[in-house]
Amino acid sequence: MPIFAEILSVHMKKPSYSLIVAILLIMAAAFSRVVMFPHNFSPIIGMALFGGAIIRDRKLAVLFPILAMFMSDLMFEVSGITKGFWGWGQLVGYGILATITLLAHYLKNWNPARIAASSIASSILFFILSNLSFFLIDNQVYHLYSQDLAGLQQCYIMALPFLKISLLADLVYSGILFGAYYLINRSILAPRSIA
Numbered sequence: 001m002p003i004f005a006e007i008l009s010v011h012m013k014k015p016s017y018s019l020i021v022a023i024l025l026i027m028a029a030a031f032s033r034v035v036m037f038p039h040n041f042s043p044i045i046g047m048a049l050f051g052g053a054i055i056r057d058r059k060l061a062v063l064f065p066i067l068a069m070f071m072s073d074l075m076f077e078v079s080g081i082t083k084g085f086w087g088w089g090q091l092v093g094y095g096i097l098a099t100i101t102l103l104a105h106y107l108k109n110w111n112p113a114r115i116a117a118s119s120i121a122s123s124i125l126f127f128i129l130s131n132l133s134f135f136l137i138d139n140q141v142y143h144l145y146s147q148d149l150a151g152l153q154q155c156y157i158m159a160l161p162f163l164k165i166s167l168l169a170d171l172v173y174s175g176i177l178f179g180a181y182y183l184i185n186r187s188i189l190a191p192r193s194i195a
Helices: 002-011 017-035 044-054 058-079 089-106 112-142 149-194
Strands: none
Touching: 017 044, 017 058, 017 149, 044 058, 044 089, 044 112, 044 149, 058 089, 089 112, 112 149
């Protein structure tokens, strides 16, 4: 945890309780990624949307979801549950996560409908870009698909079952993160600021 304190001190003289709650929620979501393995019920998109929407400092908004994802990848690697670090295409996944976080950072007027729509759109964006990345980068190593349009099409077809689970997981985690943050701010932090 010292790294978090150091990062916070660089960007903020006194971190707000709301920021600390947001960061703790992101870290908890990342931990649940390890706990929920191998069911592919992942918090990645929810973390990105939530971080981008809630954390005002753009650098921190991008940093914490990526750091949380890295920590969960490290937990996978160290525990031996599965490979935590598996190839160059994984870096593209981090880039996609950062992109979604930045897009969420610029959206305004968050409400349940906007959160759900952003979650679905982000899931589809992640599906398209991550599978394209796998086809162009990691397929060179694994040779699962032919290097033509038919191979690219097959790559997307084979990934469709994961899209269904991802859409559900992204909606659930987005709802949990935004909902928990709202409830904590309303019931715990708001009375504290009044006192």
